[in-house]
Amino acid sequence: MDSQLQAQGAAPGVDARDRHGARSYLIGLLFAVPLTIASFWAATTSFVYAPAVPVLLAALAIAQMGVHVAFFLHISSAPDQTNNLLALAFGVFVTGLIVFGSMMIMTHLNHNMMSMDELMKMQR
Amino acid sequence: MSVGEQALSTGPGIPLSLRGPAPVRVVAGFGFWLFLLSDIILFAALFATYSVLSGSTAGGPTAAELFDKKHVFLETMCLLASSVTCGLGSLAVQRTDTRAVYFWMGVTFLLGATFLTLEGREFAGMVAAGAGPSHSAFLSAFFTLVGTHGLHVSLGLVWLVIMLLQVTTLGFQPMVGRRFFAFGLFWHALDIVWIGVFTIVYLGAK
Helix, strand or coil: CHHHHHHHCCCCCCCCCCCCCCHHHHHHHHHHHHHHHHHHHHHHCCCCCHHHHHHHHHHHHHHHHHHHHHHHCCCCCCHHHHHHHHHHHHHHHHHHHHHHHHHHHHHHHHHHCCCHHHHHHHHC | CCHHHHHHCCCCCCCHHHCCCCCHHHHHHHHHHHHHHHHHHHHHHHHHHHHHHCCCCCCCCCHHHHCCHHHHHHHHHHHHHHHHHHHHHHHHHHCCCHHHHHHHHHHHHHHHHHHHHHHHHHHHHHHHCCCCCCCCHHHHHHHHHHHHHHHHHHHHHHHHHHHHHHHHHHCCCHHHHHHHHHHHHHHHHHHHHHHHHHHHHHHCCC
């Protein structure tokens, strides 16, 4: 069975080394809770330089997503996970294109547009 | 492993073209993984819409005025805890430990239902305060994004009940195991989407 896993890949969510252990879920919880608390703290505190807060929030969110992918979904860089990891990479790529692409285009559009107030005045 | 299985299988020495098909569990798991990624791309489109429209409040309430962070923290913790209990439940399914499956999946259901109740109360409060989805582009985008996530959680709860009924009626057949396994992936993926929701929508509120 193990050689088969090696050769043909494993389903996502299957950790061949720790198949019956609750350990990875508890480790995941141990990482995820402080990251969540840190996110909520960062959003409300004045301890962090305010313009840096969004970047901090993004970093904490990406870290927590990584924890969830590794410890809850058990996606790793193991040889039998190549298919799952490639699919995930493509998903992340498309997600990034859609989100950042839309934001970039719309910001530039807004930048080139006359402001709504002036437009309203012209119509009158 | 019997001799017959060995002939079918797949040591690294056997060329790819001569290897048999991957086990059903792997194929089904991978297929469901692709579905989940496409679902996340759906959410990406909703996140993009929200990010673009989050400032378009049409003179109505802004994000910072509407959201209660303590409330959201409670929702987040419910979903995080339910993700862990769902994982422990999946392990119980692999052990075919019926009692543990009922316990952990029951806890998962309760935490998911608590999350939905909290979210429903938040939505009802906003609509009652005149900040319904028809008020501004920002609120339309908010209700679409968070509502779609809530809809996924609701469907997940229905799925979970069906799976528990199948454990009762069919027992731990391989088919039931695969479905439970797919449910686990679905539930974990929803929790990952929620990280995006609470970071961008609730904590990123200006």
